[in-house]
Amino acid sequence: GEDVEQSLFLSVREGDSSVINCTYTDSSSTYLYWYKQEPGAGLQLLTYIFSNMDMKQDQRLTVLLNKKDKHLSLRIADTQTGDSAIYFCAERKGNAGKSTFGDGTTLTVKP
Amino acid sequence: NAGVTQTPKFRVLKTGQSMTLLCAQDMNHEYMYWYRQDPGMGLRLIHYSVGEGTTAKGEVPDGYNVSRLKKQNFLLGLESAAPSQTSVYFCASNGFLGGGEQFFGPGTRLTVL
Numbered sequence: 001g002e003d004v005e006q007s008l009f010l011s012v013r014e015g016d017s018s019v020i021n022c023t024y025t026d027s028s029s030t031y032l033y034w035y036k037q038e039p040g041a042g043l044q045l046l047t048y049i050f051s052n053m054d055m056k057q058d059q060r061l062t063v064l065l066n067k068k069d070k071h072l073s074l075r076i077a078d079t080q081t082g083d084s085a086i087y088f089c090a091e092r093k094g095n096a097g098k099s100t101f102g103d104g105t106t107l108t109v110k111p
Numbered sequence: 112n113a114g115v116t117q118t119p120k121f122r123v124l125k126t127g128q129s130m131t132l133l134c135a136q137d138m139n140h141e142y143m144y145w146y147r148q149d150p151g152m153g154l155r156l157i158h159y160s161v162g163e164g165t166t167a168k169g170e171v172p173d174g175y176n177v178s179r180l181k182k183q184n185f186l187l188g189l190e191s192a193a194p195s196q197t198s199v200y201f202c203a204s205n206g207f208l209g210g211g212e213q214f215f216g217p218g219t220r221l222t223v224l
Contacts, residue, residue: 045215
């Protein structure tokens with residue numbers, strides 16, 4: 001998406017940490033989301049963070065938000081082969097709750 | 112609860128044909144959305160609705176029409192399908208304006224020949 005940018009590919013070894021980065025442009029975004037999409041499937045919400053938070057942790061997932069730089073990251077600890085998928089960053093605005101998505105980062109986890 | 116369901120799951124059309132995609136949600140959500148996803152891209156918003164009887168254009172509305180006659184249903188119509196409309200279509204809904212979880216349907220894979 002034009003307003004949300006992500007790197008396209010990331011490859012890590014099983015057991016390592018993965019960090020997927022995202023930048024956005026709209027400072028009025030209220031929520032920022034991370035979705036996971038496996039081949040042929042729909043979007044699965046992984047986690048989200050409200051714009052007034054800096055960090056959110058949920059089991060193996062850590063989301064960091066730098067509002068000043070409009071930078072969002074998703075860290076996956078102890079990455080497993082089942083984590084291989086496309087990860088989408090999305091921002092959500094208060095105006096009718098419309099979301100803008102990045103083009104997705106394809107995460108490949110090698111055994 | 113079934114969540115968000117979409118009908119059909121797959122469809123092949125010839126150029127110029129018309130069809131309607133149905134999205135249904137049983138969570139009493141006010142807000143519903145139609146997105147399309149093209150290969151290697153994220154989702155782009157086609158149309159959305161903030162309540163029964165209301166619709167609005169999103170980022171890529173041309174060639175599509177929508178209706179929200181009932182709160183639980185959001186229909187996406189293609190009047191004259193074009194190959195450029197070959198895509199995967201996702202419907203979503205949420206109950207809170209601007210926040211909270213947005214629930215997605217499983218998608219409809221449409222091919223226009």
